[in-house]
Amino acid sequence: MRLRLSRFRLSKAVPLAISRGTTAAVEHLLLELEHGGITGRGETGGFDTGHRHYETGAVAAELEALAPQLETLEPQPLQALEHLFKDLSPPARCGLDLALHDWWGQRLGQPLHRLWGLDPAACVATSVTLGLGALESVLARLERWRQQLPATRVKLKLGSPDGLDHDRQLVAGVRSALRPGDELQIDANGGWTLDGARQMIPWLADQGVVLVEQPLPPLLDLEADRAGFAALHGLAPIPLVADESCWDLGDLLRLAPHVDGINIKLVKCGGLSEGWLMARTAHRLGLKVMLGCYSDGGLLNSGAAQLLPLVHWPDLDSHLNLVDDPFSGPERHGDRLLPAARPGLGVQEVG
Known part of the structure; x- marks a missing residue:
């Protein structure tokens, strides 16, 4: 296998503000894995969850160091390559x-969801994200x-630095703008204290909110992290x-008694192998x-979209807010995203 890495910029049409800060643009990595006349592509990049941080440059260095080992290997069977992932960070694994999955699907001439036996008819509407800010x-x-x-x-993102009253103002204002049948989800991105979460969650339930995501800051102390969810469940x-707080299968099992759902993100869990296992x-x-x-971008979200038939709450809207994405995203019908029917990840270059 021959691995090529290149960098590309992704710029948001509307910057996104959450409890940890505002993002207007990022630099991501394009991986091209060539073997036997087939090129599999992957996308990844650095990210920050407040308690763990990964720089895109460091991720690139991991993959560049791995490239010489790949030259003597073939991309299948995937099981024979598992040892390569052991020491990589989650975004590098992703x-x-x-x-590798894109190469495999192209080699077999099938999209991944079809190889996994998943049914695109089970896909439901994605959410769209409203960042923090003034109500207007x-x-x-x-x-x-x-x-x-x-x-x-x-x-709706909450956990505002302006406090719980501002959070309540945002909820009331957005609720008044919703149409019949619309649903409102809340993501605090770890922006509340335990006391604040205890105040907000019952109030949000009374407002008809359908879920609350990550009310408390994630903690490296896994027992303390678990205890926070247990206190609120x-x-x-x-x-x-x-x-x-939920990165991989181990975290899922740790938190399962104390939560009702988990948010799988491919760069956080390390790619489709772990994401598929977590979803199942x-x-x-x-x-x-x-x-x-x-x-x-569209490449990464096209990969994630292969799991959509297993998902109750899709939240794959980031590629819809980009002005310079070099790749198309998942197929879209209204606000319902579908895994592409093309082989592998099903991704296509724009233009």
């Missing part, structure tokens, strides 16, 4: 895992989304979803699956 700007962002797609599922009749395990344990993204 990029390589995506490229948040409502303007909602209207901009509605000019692009139906936006029947709205995810069952506080109100509203699903509690773990995101920044979550189903078996009675948990619902959210499929999320960071500032990811």
